[in-house]
Amino acid sequence: MNPRLDLLHPYPFERLRELIARTEPPEIAPISMSIGEPRHPAPAFLVEALKKSLHTLGSYPLALGIPELRQAAAGSLERRFGLESGSIDPQTMVLPVNGTREALFAFVQAVVDATRSPLVAMPNPFYQIYEGAALLAGAEPYYLDTVAATRFLPDLEAVPAAVWDRCQLLFLCSPGNPTGAVMSERYLVAALELAEKHDFIIAADECYADIYLDAPPPGLLQAAVHSGRTRFQRCVVFHSLSKRSSVPGLRSGVVAGDPAILKRFLLYRTYHGAAVGTHTQLASVPAWEDDEHVAVNRELYRQKFASVLPILEPVLEVPRPEAAFYLWPNVGGNDETFARRLHARENVLALPGTYLARNNAGGNPGRGRVRLSLVASVADCVEAAQRIRRFIEERA
Numbered sequence: 001m002n003p004r005l006d007l008l009h010p011y012p013f014e015r016l017r018e019l020i021a022r023t024e025p026p027e028i029a030p031i032s033m034s035i036g037e038p039r040h041p042a043p044a045f046l047v048e049a050l051k052k053s054l055h056t057l058g059s060y061p062l063a064l065g066i067p068e069l070r071q072a073a074a075g076s077l078e079r080r081f082g083l084e085s086g087s088i089d090p091q092t093m094v095l096p097v098n099g100t101r102e103a104l105f106a107f108v109q110a111v112v113d114a115t116r117s118p119l120v121a122m123p124n125p126f127y128q129i130y131e132g133a134a135l136l137a138g139a140e141p142y143y144l145d146t147v148a149a150t151r152f153l154p155d156l157e158a159v160p161a162a163v164w165d166r167c168q169l170l171f172l173c174s175p176g177n178p179t180g181a182v183m184s185e186r187y188l189v190a191a192l193e194l195a196e197k198h199d200f201i202i203a204a205d206e207c208y209a210d211i212y213l214d215a216p217p218p219g220l221l222q223a224a225v226h227s228g229r230t231r232f233q234r235c236v237v238f239h240s241l242s243k244r245s246s247v248p249g250l251r252s253g254v255v256a257g258d259p260a261i262l263k264r265f266l267l268y269r270t271y272h273g274a275a276v277g278t279h280t281q282l283a284s285v286p287a288w289e290d291d292e293h294v295a296v297n298r299e300l301y302r303q304k305f306a307s308v309l310p311i312l313e314p315v316l317e318v319p320r321p322e323a324a325f326y327l328w329p330n331v332g333g334n335d336e337t338f339a340r341r342l343h344a345r346e347n348v349l350a351l352p353g354t355y356l357a358r359n360n361a362g363g364n365p366g367r368g369r370v371r372l373s374l375v376a377s378v379a380d381c382v383e384a385a386q387r388i389r390r391f392i393e394e395r396a
């Protein structure tokens with residue numbers, strides 16, 4: 001078997017299962033805040049569109065995707081990031097993918113040249129696929145800590161030039177999981193300048209772009225256009241309907257950006273067999289065309305932040321994130337112990353921060369924090385926050 005499989009780390013949810021395997025929670029309704037799985041109802045129009053598309057099950061889909069989907073996604077990205085109509089060419093700058101997880105993994109396999117001692121740079125803590133994809137592609141992960149002192153963003157200026165010279169791919173995640181931090185347009189342009197200077201590609205994971213509390217977070221394609229890079233050289237962005245439309249089970253997303261890179265990625269995808277089912281593509285068209293359901297979805301998350309934060313703030317150091325649907329509080333002690341005891345006392349599941357990050361020069365940047373996903377209903381999130389508060393007050 002591929003010896004690189006041995007390099008993969010146990011997935012955070014496996015570790016969480018083990019952590020709580022021997023605890024007996026009380027007999028009150030369990031509330032899971034550990035997984036970032038959207039649970040708002042799927043939009044009815046999308047479900048209808050999916051049903052109407054089932055007649056396409058008799059044909060193989062094309063990896064390139066159907067023109068209607070590429071057009072709808074290009075239009076959606078242009079509206080969202082304030083780009084002129086036609087800035088994103090649907091023929092050459094957009095590809096459908098089976099959710100961003102699949103695409104993030106596959107992209108690394110297509111991009112990395114393992115013969116040149118490659119590095120793949122990524123935030124730390126991070127979405128686990130970045131690291132697994134890098135390891136399986138024969139690259140060494142390079143972790144960029146995102147801590148309170150760096151406003152939860154990677155400090156790109158602190159990275160030595162020799163590291164950038166070996167870097168073939170930089171993962172950016174804005175809005176960030178688990179921190180909810182947002183990169184400014186200036187930050188993104190600085191990243192583009194580094195990519196040019198040191199000849200690497202940027203993969204911008206923007207799957208939370210539509211879930212924000214105040215202003216819409218900027219995106220990499222927007223930063224590219226505004227800095228004169230209208231062909232999106234070295235940039236590929238990853239977008240998903242999972243969060244935008246609350247359909248994580250549909251497995252539908254798109255990648256967009258540099259046409260020269262996407263052409264090679266398409267070649268890879270053709271052999272990988274990663275074409276998106278035509279029924280999924282057809283159902284996705286109205287979801288990219290419509291922004292109203294996205295605003296309704298966003299409003300529900302805002303309500304959760306507005307009701308949960310005042311409950312937790314008196315007992316926890318919990319920053320209000322700019323975007324995404326996570327809280328990343330400092331629990332003032334061992335994060336694993338906190339998560340295990342919280343489960344044992346209140347039947348609420350939180351994810352220990354150390355599970356999402358790797359040890360680095362300054363230790364594990366997830367230490368002492370847990371990730372709380374506000375994906376349950378408003379009422380359940382409020383109930384969970386009250387239980388967390390009670391747990392902390394009784395512990396004190």
Ligand SMILES: Cc1ncc(COP(=O)(O)O)c(C=O)c1O
Nearest residue numbers: 036099100101127177207240242
């Ligand atoms: C940062 C980040 N990227 C990508 C994904 C994958 O999302 P999907 O494959 O559903 O598009 C997730 C899912 O939780 C995520 O948190």
